[in-house]
Amino acid sequence: MATRAPDIATGRLSPEQYAANFSDIHPPLGRHEALVEADRCYFCYDAPCVKACPTTIDIPLFIRQILTDNPIGSAETILSQNILGGMCARVCPTETLCEEACVREAAEGKPVKIGLLQRYATDTLMDEEGEQPFERAAPTGKRVAVVGGGPAGLAAAHRLAMHGHDVVIYDARQKAGGLNEYGIAAYKVPDDFAQDEVEFILSIGGITVEHGKALGRDVQLADLRSAYDAVFLGMGLAGVNALVLEGETLPGVADAVDYIADLRQAEDLGTLPVGGRVVVIGGGMTAVDVAVQSKRLGAKEVTMVYRRGSDKMGASLYEQELAATSGVVIRTNAKPLRLVVEDGRVAGMVFEETAELDGRLVGTGATFELPADMVFKAIGQTLVPAVLNGSAETIALDGGKIRVDDERRTTLAGVWAGGDCAATGEDLTVAAVADGRIAAESIHRALSAG
Structure with missing residues (x-):
């Protein structure tokens, strides 16, 4: 190969071209479009789309609520299972999950547009209501540390706050959101939606975010175990x-x-x-x-x-x-x-x-x-095991990730984990949300019994 100067440049396009290239790749449905699309659903009994959803959203119910012109109620159905339903509607690979399982996909090769319907409902709630549809329970006096402000950590924190526990999220970056904020293509999540959703989740109350605090650098696992009643690890993969x-x-x-x-x-x-x-x-x-x-x-x-x-x-x-x-x-x-x-x-x-x-x-x-x-x-990406040090006891790993059981409990007492850092199978936003919710319910049961 002949020697040449590297062709690396800024400003290759006009501002108008950048705006067009990074505009919303899936424009949202309008009210009429949503009603027409919702009418395509068969409302299956024992619906296969629900089984294909890692967060087991009642998809036929939320679509029926859209069809009856109740998008706010539809959004509450979605968010009760997946508090990051707005983001998942944008980035979830619905084509290989709920929509692939759709009966219309098998019959016609054209599934119901579940992802876009989910976005229509959740966007309507966030735009029109602008406030949290869930109430925080009476304070329990219990404190939980959540490491990582990504999908798993946010889902866990929100569910724990709903149960009345106080939560402190330790996040290594200056903005919460994890890969939703830093790791997803810009044309999938324009208009600062990731931060809007973070603020929406935190609005339930009882959740504090400590920015710029990385596990193993600024906070140690042993100290968190001593200071809190439970710890959830959802810091993703830094390596x-x-x-x-x-x-x-x-x-x-x-x-x-x-x-x-x-x-x-x-x-x-x-x-x-x-x-x-x-x-x-x-x-x-x-x-x-x-x-x-x-x-x-x-x-x-x-x-x-x-x-x-x-x-x-x-x-x-x-x-x-x-x-x-x-x-x-x-x-x-x-x-x-x-x-x-x-x-x-x-x-x-x-x-x-x-x-x-x-x-x-x-x-x-x-x-x-x-x-x-x-x-x-x-x-x-890989887990950096060194961040888990600082304790006389160690957390078992499985395939380079944190080993967890069905309730997302680790081998270390009082510590749960979920999201990409845990060996739970799929590295998907929706799977991380499911991990956070499952772990939060397990933590709540443990704290209630203690």
């Missing part, structure tokens, strides 16, 4: 998997999660640098988010490279199609072999084509090279 290649710390290589966070917090998208030729390593939702957003920031070429076939990608088929229709090239069955370095920075990457042999991924020996001004690592 990022490495490529384990020489040169991956050089300029031009970046963590996709960090870049998305910078993008979400940027007041002017024109100030965010993006490469002319971008390569994204990974096949999950984060890989799609950073790839599509790079393209929408003005990158000329964006290529996602995943080591296995498209059927093994963590990103849903819908997300893969979104990437492709946004101009992202997806190359599968290839793994990073080495970085191409010129003048002390990354200039490209060499890949080896792969194949599956008896269920194992193997290299074929065939290689190809992609020029790149920027390379994003989107190959997963």
Whole structure:
């Protein structure tokens, strides 16, 4: 490869183009549209969509309430099971959960638009009512520490506050919301909705947020166990998997999660640098988010490279199609072999084509090279076990995450966990909300019995 200057620039597009590229990807339904869509629901007995929802929202009921022109009551049905129902309506992969299970999907290939109906109801409540539909119970005198202000922590805190317990959330960042605020593509959650929802949740009262307080750095688990009646760990995953290649710390290589966070917090998208030729390593939702957003920031070429076939990608088929229709090239069955370095920075990457042999991924020996001004690592995040230290007792891990039982109790007495940091299966916002609610109910039972 001939030596060339890296093509990394800001302000590739006009303000109008940025606004259009990062506008709401799924415009909300109006009242008439919502009524027409709600009328498509069969209101199934033992509805499969409910079974497919990690938070078990009574979907037929909330849709029937929309159909009877009662969106506020519909929202209360949703929020009673999923207090982050507004966000989940925007970011939940409904196409692989409730909508995939919809009877109309099986019969017609066109499911009821459950996600958009959920958004219509929750947005109506937040816009028209603007206040908490749930009341806080009489104070119990019990105090619970929640580590992490993301979906799991917020869901746990809200449910605990409903039961009358006092909650203190310790969050490492300057804004609560976790990945909802820092880690989701901007075109999915425009208009500062993440913070609006945080304020909505906190409005129940009884919840204090301590910002800039990270577990293991500013607060210790042993101290929290001593000072509080219970502890819930919902701090997500702070570590990022490495490529384990020489040169991956050089300029031009970046963590996709960090870049998305910078993008979400940027007041002017024109100030965010993006490469002319971008390569994204990974096949999950984060890989799609950073790839599509790079393209929408003005990158000329964006290529996602995943080591296995498209059927093994963590990103849903819908997300893969979104990437492709946004101009992202997806190359599968290839793994990073080495970085191409010129003048002390990354200039490209060499890949080896792969194949599956008896269920194992193997290299074929065939290689190809992609020029790149920027390379994003989107190959997963990890728990940093060191943050759990500081106690004579230790928490058991399972597959690098915190081991929990069905009630989200850890192996350490008085400590529960949920969300991405816990070994509960799915790394989804809606699954994290379910973890938080389940843990909160378990904590409440334990505190009530104590």
